[in-house]
Amino acid sequence: MSATGVLCARVRVEEKQIIAALGEAGVIAMPVPPASTPLPPGPASREIAALGGFQDATTGETIRRELTSIIDRCQNRAVAAATLPLIRAQGIRTLDAGLAASGNRLQIATALAGGGIPRPECLIAFSEPSGLAAADHLGFPSTLLSLTPGGASIHLHDRDTADAVIEHRVVLGGDREAIFLLQAGAPAQHQRAIVHVVGGRAIATDGADLGVEGLSLAEACAQVLEASLVAITIATGVAGLMVWDVQPVGDFRDAQLIGERTIPAAIAELVVSRSRIAANGSAPGADASQSGQQGWKAVVRHGLAINA
Amino acid sequence: MTAACPECGADVEVEGAEQGEIVPCPDCGADLEVLSVNPAQLGLAPEEGEDWGE
Numbered sequence: 001m002s003a004t005g006v007l008c009a010r011v012r013v014e015e016k017q018i019i020a021a022l023g024e025a026g027v028i029a030m031p032v033p034p035a036s037t038p039l040p041p042g043p044a045s046r047e048i049a050a051l052g053g054f055q056d057a058t059t060g061e062t063i064r065r066e067l068t069s070i071i072d073r074c075q076n077r078a079v080a081a082a083t084l085p086l087i088r089a090q091g092i093r094t095l096d097a098g099l100a101a102s103g104n105r106l107q108i109a110t111a112l113a114g115g116g117i118p119r120p121e122c123l124i125a126f127s128e129p130s131g132l133a134a135a136d137h138l139g140f141p142s143t144l145l146s147l148t149p150g151g152a153s154i155h156l157h158d159r160d161t162a163d164a165v166i167e168h169r170v171v172l173g174g175d176r177e178a179i180f181l182l183q184a185g186a187p188a189q190h191q192r193a194i195v196h197v198v199g200g201r202a203i204a205t206d207g208a209d210l211g212v213e214g215l216s217l218a219e220a221c222a223q224v225l226e227a228s229l230v231a232i233t234i235a236t237g238v239a240g241l242m243v244w245d246v247q248p249v250g251d252f253r254d255a256q257l258i259g260e261r262t263i264p265a266a267i268a269e270l271v272v273s274r275s276r277i278a279a280n281g282s283a284p285g286a287d288a289s290q291s292g293q294q295g296w297k298a299v300v301r302h303g304l305a306i307n308a
Numbered sequence: 309m310t311a312a313c314p315e316c317g318a319d320v321e322v323e324g325a326e327q328g329e330i331v332p333c334p335d336c337g338a339d340l341e342v343l344s345v346n347p348a349q350l351g352l353a354p355e356e357g358e359d360w361g362e
Binding site: 010011012013016152 | 315316317335336337338359
């Protein structure tokens, strides 16, 4: 019997809500922690690609389930970026942030620029001199962003701050810290909002009121990234609305709904509709009869059943 | 005495814990810092490591 996995090392409020919504939609769902056992590169047979298993809460019996889809809620983006392509290669559908799920901020910025999405002026720096040159070119304040999507950003309010921050990263950090993006401006809290997009539609926002134009911009951004679910940070300013950043895994517990659908409900609907498409228009199948049977108490493993 | 885990919302027992103590959430496993004992309040424990000014 098949199931939907939620890729996450820790089941937080958001993941609990997603699993509950999937259950209400008749989909068996279970958390799948990032790989604790090795995965092979390239495609593998479905027989050995059964990643999930759980212990039935009532019988204690360990049940293996073939995962037909996985929802990316992994906080560790380096792990997710390595894991998701392998999961896809095994024929498992992934609901994720598309390019933002496995690409870096430079790839995201490049794709959005190519897609005509309004963005702040942005430069990538590879060293201390190029970082300071970029900061001088963009002016102050500006914002330093690491290459990892979803990573924290640093506002550079003046040249002294830029000098200290960039020198710190380049001298004491590794390659991951030495290469970074600089964006013109540093929007304050009231000048930005996060738009949660599921299945191409803006479902909820967190922050400043953006209006229809801002929501449409977030949806267009998600389309360029080919993202099933993604959180887009939109900044407002004198230059108008622009996509400031993209978060592959958004925290939505405090988000304000745009319509009546919650984000977990929208994700569950997307899972069900994609299952139907994959089954050539048939209903979700046996999973539908398992509504309310999410009584797992532990995920057994995530990896290959090489000897199965 | 319990407090809500800020990560997963589970009730975490903090009876006998002291302010500043780090306790694990039994549900999600997050390390939590006891921010106050009266009223009981928990926050995510700060992670060790270089923050690169972030």
